[in-house]
Amino acid sequence: MASLNVYVALVVLFLTCGAAMATKENDQIIKDNNCETKMGLPCVLEAFTSTFETGAISSNCCGELVGLGKVCHSALVKRTLENPLFKDLSPARIIAKSIQPWNNCLALIDSPSPSA
Numbered sequence: 001m002a003s004l005n006v007y008v009a010l011v012v013l014f015l016t017c018g019a020a021m022a023t024k025e026n027d028q029i030i031k032d033n034n035c036e037t038k039m040g041l042p043c044v045l046e047a048f049t050s051t052f053e054t055g056a057i058s059s060n061c062c063g064e065l066v067g068l069g070k071v072c073h074s075a076l077v078k079r080t081l082e083n084p085l086f087k088d089l090s091p092a093r094i095i096a097k098s099i100q101p102w103n104n105c106l107a108l109i110d111s112p113s114p115s116a
Contacts, residue, residue, distance in 0.1 A: 026079040035072035039064045050101040051077060051094065052086070062105035073102055 030036060039047070043061035050057050057065060065073065077098045081091045 029075040
């Protein structure tokens, strides 16, 4: 019975340390890349809504999202998921959902504009 308690304690310690390391890793990525300063608030709200709720991103905000970069986008989504307000959301589902607006914006920004 004692070995079971030790095992449970080690699993809890491992999971706790893993979560803390993930938080520190995302925070470091965000800090190193100045992620929080690369998008204006209206575009941040559009990106948030398209990922965590239902909505679309305007072409203007697509430019800001692509300018933000995929590394920052992913780190910000993951850090948001660490907030207790979002504890009921499925991280795997949200991360998968965050890829769609990124890919849509990348395609929009990379596509040639129509000739006038």
